[in-house]
Structure formats: structure tokens, C-alpha cells
Amino acid sequence: MLIFAASDKGGTGRSVTGANLAYRRALAGDHVCYLDFDFGSPTAAAVFDVLDARAAAEDRGLHAYLAGEAGEPARIDVWARTEHPVLRDLPPGTGRLELFPGDLSGGEFAATGENLHRCVDLLLRLDGEYDLILVDLSAGRSYAVDMVLAATARPEMRAVVSRWLVFHRWTRQHVTAAAHLAFGPRGIVAGGVARGHDEDALRAGVRFVRSGVPDLESPLWSQVTPTQSAWMRRTDEDLRQLASVLGAGHRTVLGTVPLDPVLQWREQLITDEDVVVSQIANRETWEALGELAHRLTDDKCWEQA
């Protein structure tokens, strides 16, 4: 299965949440790969803590592969190459987790012809190898988005299930921008239809992920004044209504990731050690990520919204 992680704006936690989802699925026994299609600013190597391995693969990243400059894109075995101490100590039954890094440099290129062929070849090949392929796309309606829309519209890709996650923060601007990215006139669905996708099928495969959402019931906010509390609740409700009007309401939401400083500032994988031993991360975050990871393949969550 292919999971495309998209967002309209930066700072939505798309890469770090996506990486955490890949990590959690691998822990659960799936063979997972993470493709860094964020060509302008590849971040995945930092999230997985494999910077040295990343540097070794300097000119053989996904960009070089798609442009026809490398025969085989570099892949990094995260478990073997990570500097993160916890990630090197794995429970039995853990699946493979591999990173296909982006290139540090690399301009735009056309999502047509040979480049598109290579993209299709790669996705097909990886689908035969991995249970889950998570593709991190650069923010906005980028050429990476165009390329995977064109690739998944190809007839040889019809047996491969693909799903879209649109990440956004819980603010008016972010909600509006995310809904536009998904369903707007220049959005993912419209762009897909223009490339031969069936509108209903594509639309049914799009879900939103709200990140950095304050949980108003959490003890974190229990000390605020009654006025502040009332205001927060009203704003939260307003945002829900806005999302619903724009087509990003709760039935199209796959999950919510709470506001957690560890996720925001460290921008790395949250391990059970962070929750249980050092206790710097919130259990709610750990659980939310686990639930979201589970829902990626839970068909009940992907029935017609």
C-alpha cells in the first residue's frame, strides 16, 4: 500500500509524523519504506537519525534516480544505520524499516516521459517488496505531488492501493489551506482527475491529519482562567465548524496528533523509552501515533466519508 503524506504549508509536522507512522508500523511487524520526495529540503535523514548514511548516498538519492542519473536509488536500513540508541535495540518480530533519501540538491523536473516511467517502476517494485510505502511530499501543490498523481493514474498501477494524508495544524489558515490542497480547483483531487483518476475513488482515499491540536481536557490546560477556557472551547468549536464547511470535517479526519513539545522541538521519532523511562513525551502522543498508524490500513476508516 502507498501512503502519500502531503501538506499545504510547512510546519505541519508532516515529515516527523509520517516518520513516526513508518516507525510504528515497522515495530508492529510490517516491512516499511519511507521515500523522501521533499526534494527541496530533505529532512527524513535527521528524523531517523541516519545523517552519516545520508551523506554517503549524496548523489544517489531519489531525485538523481528519477532524473535518470542513478540506476538504483540509495536505500538506508534505518535499524542498522541509525545513531539513535533506542532504535538499535529492537523487539523480535520487528519489520524492516528503510529510508530512500532525497538529494541535498536538485531542481524541478518534468513529471512526464522517462522521469514518470522511472517513478512508476520504482513504486511498483517497492510495492512488491514492502507492506507499506510512505511517501513524504514537499509542501504545497509541488511537482512531487504532480508526479505521484500522474504515476498512480497509470494503468499498471491500478492494483496498488494508494491513500493520501493531508497534514495541517489546528488554525483557521491551516484548515482552509489544507481543504484547498485536497479539494480546491488546483488541489490534489482536481489535479488527479486531470491526469485520469476517477474523482470519487481518489476523493475516497483522502484523509486529513490534524497536528498540534491542544487537548482541552488535558491537565496542561487545567490551570487557565475560566475566560481563557471558554475562549479556547469556542475557538475549537469554530474551527470544527470551519473544517466541516470546507469538507475537512471529522468524517474525513483519520486522526489527531496532540500538541507535544517533544514532537515539535525534537523532530525525531518518539520511542516507548521517551514515554516510559525518561517520561519526556506524553503518553497521549504515543497512543495517538499508534492509533493513526493502525488506521492507515484499517479499511473501516476509509469507507466513503
Next chain:
Amino acid sequence: MTAPEPPARPVLVCGEVRTGLLPSLHALDVRAATQLLRLRSDDHVLVSERPVPRVLSPEILTGVDCPLPAAGGARNRAVGTVAARAALTSGRVLQTTAYVSLPATGPDARRPWGQYLVRPGLAEPFGRLPVRAVAEGVLRGARRGELDLGIIAENLSARLVRHPLLDHRTPFKSRRTRMRWVARRVPEGDKAALERFTLAEDGLRTVELRLPDGVAAAAAAGMCEDLALHDWLLTTLAHMLDDSRLAAADGPAAVLALRPAVDHLLHLWMPRAHVDRSLTAVWDALEEAPGFTRQWQTQVQRIRDQLALQAIPLLHRALSPS
């Protein structure tokens, strides 16, 4: 006009094989396989039905004029053609190979293109070929701009996989392997031998052979395909056993996870079946150490034992008076 000087005797043959599961829910029958592998309309697809069905495509040529990969930075340009072909075993395992023969020396200037075309699968160096450096370079892998047999094999594989005959619904997840090989020519009458076989990370294998003059380069390619096929079978079955967590998990789930092995893989083990007779001795070395067939049989026996154990409670229930 004088006749062109014939090329010198090849001293090195290099190749790369990609091996993987055909992305199709069902194995292709021989007719469909023949259709898939008809890479050229002017040449036949070879079909051998026994002991295990194998379909071999005609060879296609890729013209090359580029530096050879060489250890130690020795630059050496070569011009000629690389041969590529595809094989499908039992309608299930797809292999693509690209290979090229390299003579010891070549002219200092490029010949007219027609002279290269009449010697398919041969690339001539400019001047002397640094044999050892090129052999090491090929096994290490080409850098950007160098002759990359892997790309040629990969392109052929991608072209086949895009064929509308294939539905891309694989019965189980598996990894492909890449095998890079070099065969150094030895005088006719000397024995063919496997000098080195190594497993590297990321599904990469490297092979070094000694190949007597008089044995065709295509025979060496066939030998390496057979080796790569059986190495892939062993690797894939080992991964399946790992994934099934037979040791940890109990009950039918673990055994069910092994079912694709029974359906698709166990009957494919047939080493040497399609290897040229002059090269079958190479296999004997592998059977002695590490003992390919011994390892395969152990794994197969493990799967069969597990299936038998799972069947006992069912049998018991069926026989006990209700």
C-alpha cells in the same frame, strides 16, 4: 578497402543479474511467458519444459561508448555493445541479465559502428584493458557516467514489468537480488571454477569465475542466472521463515504465513538444470560449502514439519466420536 582487423581475444566477461518474483497473482503459463519475453520479432524465445519450465528471451543489444568502471581510478573508455536477456522460471521468477565481453586490447580510434554491431555483446577498450582494475570496478559497481550493466538489466526488467499481461498483484512480498559477476578467461582445457561468491548488504551478491576459452559468454551468463535464481530462492524462503515467527507465534497463523512458499517456491529448486554442461562443476563447489541444497532442504523440511504439526489437531478432531 582492407578488411577490418578482428578484435583481440576476450579476457574478461562481466555481467549483472536481477532476480525477483514476477508481479502477477498467478504464475504465467508457457504461452503467456513466451509472449512476455518476445523482445524482438526477428528472433525466437527459447522454451525448455523440463525439469522445470524456463523461458529465455532473445538477446537485445545496447550500444555503449563510455568509461569502464575501474578500481584505482584507471580511466579506460570502451566501445561496443552490451547484450541483455530475460528468463522466466516456472512462470514465477523473473531474471534479467546484461553482460559484455572485453578483449585484452583494442584500437586507439573508434571503428565504424557497423563493425561493433557484427560482434554482439563485445566492447573493445581503447588500448590495453586493465583487467584486474576493471574486474574490481565492475564488482564494486559503476559510478555515474561509467558503463553500468545494472542499469541495462534494470531497464529491461522495468520494461517487462510494465507489460499489460502482468496484474501487479503479488502473492507475497519479497525482495529482489542483484548479482554482479566477472569471469576471467583461462586457456581452453583449464577447469571452470568459482573463485569467490559473496553476499553483501541490500540484496547484492558478487561472483568471480574462471571461464575456459571456448565456453561461450552466454553460458557463463546462464550459469550466473542459475546461481542467482537459487540464491534468491534460499534468501526468500529464509525471510519468509523469519517473518512467520514460527519460533514465537503459535497456531495456524504462523503456518498460513508460509503457505505462499508451498504454493509458489518449493518446487522450483533444481540447481544445474539449465546450466551448460561445461560449467556444472562450478556448482559442486557451492554444494560442498556452504551447501546450498542442504540449507534449502533443511528449510523445506522445517516448513513441512510445521504444516504436519498443525494438521494433527484437525485429524484428531475428525476422528474422535462427536
